[in-house]
Amino acid sequence: MLDTVKPSAEADINQRIADRVRELRAARGYTLDALAARCGVSRSMISMIERGAASPTAVVLDKLAAGLGVSLASLFGGEAEGAPAQPLARRRQQLKWRDPESGYTRRNLSPAGWPSPFQLVEVDFPPGARVAYETGGRESNMHQQVWVMSGRIDIVIGDELHALQQGDCLAMRLDRPLIFSNPASKAARYILAIGDASAN
Known part of the structure; x- marks a missing residue:
């Protein structure tokens, strides 16, 4: 049986993706236009993703990951804000x-x-x-x-x-x-x- 993602959890994940993409883009000093040129995703779509206003597909996220030089998995965020990373994930x-x-x-x-x-x-x-x-x-x-x-x-x-x-x-x-x-x-x-x- 396939796992399902509840709407509230989906919104949380979209926000996590938004925060992570914005953080990675800022760390690399890329403008929205620069990242768009690097990854082939439109500036407007990247902006919507960074605001948590879009539910990007796996293909779009993979393009963003490639443009940012990271794995797709890493776009789903690090540790929760304010919480230190732990070696165990329940x-x-x-x-x-x-x-x-x-x-x-x-x-x-x-x-x-x-x-x-x-x-x-x-x-x-x-x-x-x-x-x-x-x-x-x-x-x-x-x-x-x-x-x-x-x-x-x-x-x-x-x-x-x-x-x-x-x-x-x-x-x-x-x-x-x-x-x-x-x-x-x-x-x-x-x-x-x-x-x-x-x-x-």
Whole structure:
């Protein structure tokens, strides 16, 4: 059964994304126009996201992450304001987010804000869902591994198709366009391990 995100929780997550994008953009000294030029997302959309007035799709967030030189998972924020980062994230504390376009739900498993060379994310992927990430050649050296817990996921990296079944694990570098799809009639669940080799 797929996890659902309640409307109030969704608003909280959108605000967290808004704060994080604004914070990362300011830290890099980018204007809205500069970030728009770097990531291919319109200035008006970035402005709406930073105000928490838009529910961005996974594809839009991936473009923003690439433009900011971070992983998509890192856009969901660090520790809660005023609270120090902790090395333990209880299940109830882990942020969930639902892509409004594909319906897939991602849960950040890793402790928020904790300094680590990698992050873990759990994804519930509905039957028939498809997400195409167009970004490639990020400035940072991002790597990702996908471990399928249940169901089936097809992943296309560049022009290579990988049909993954339960228990399969695929390692990849995020340097080419990437498509995730679920061709099956049942939902799939998988774990993403995301790391930045340039941070080592």
